[in-house]
Amino acid sequence: MYKKVCEFILKSVGFLSTLFHVDERFIKYLFVGALNTAFAYCLYALLVLIGLEPNIALTFQYVIGILWNFKTTGSLVFKNHNNMLIFKFFGCYIITFTLNSILLYILTEWVKINDYIAQALLVLPIALIAFTIMKFYVFKEENNDNGEV
Numbered sequence: 107m108y109k110k111v112c113e114f115i116l117k118s119v120g121f122l123s124t125l126f127h128v129d130e131r132f133i134k135y136l137f138v139g140a141l142n143t144a145f146a147y148c149l150y151a152l153l154v155l156i157g158l159e160p161n162i163a164l165t166f167q168y169v170i171g172i173l174w175n176f177k178t179t180g181s182l183v184f185k186n187h188n189n190m191l192i193f194k195f196f197g198c199y200i201i202t203f204t205l206n207s208i209l210l211y212i213l214t215e216w217v218k219i220n221d222y223i224a225q226a227l228l229v230l231p232i233a234l235i236a237f238t239i240m241k242f243y244v245f246k247e248e249n250n251d252n253g254e255v
Contacts, residue, residue: 146171184245
């Protein structure tokens with residue numbers, strides 16, 4: 107069922123990418139990101155519900171979430187099933203988390219923006235950076251012998 111819903115959503119994004127002149131994979135990335143976020147929160151809530159402490163549940167959610175995100179982003183957005191790319195994917199998470207953390211600190215401590223608003227302002231720029239890293243580094247398309255991409 108989940109796969110059919112994902113396929114329907116991903117097939118319907120063509121008009122958005124054409125309308126806004128945006129890489130269709132970025133539109134897919136946003137939709138898959140929303141699904142991944144819902145999955146991660148539901149997993150966290152389930153783990154807390156069965157009795158895990160919140161920080162332990164969060165740890166499990168992060169580990170499982172990164173693996174889940176790797177598979178969904180790789181296969182649904184970039185059409186790539188190479189499991190060896192997990193290390194590059196994890197590196198992307200480290201880079202974007204670090205950047206997000208630094209910018210959040212600057213916005214909240216130096217600029218004095220509300221914590222919630224500051225992170226809300228960073229969501230799209232961090233998503234754009236993550237997408238760029240994934241497109242050009244993690245799931246970079248290699249040329250084949252025929253010169254095709």
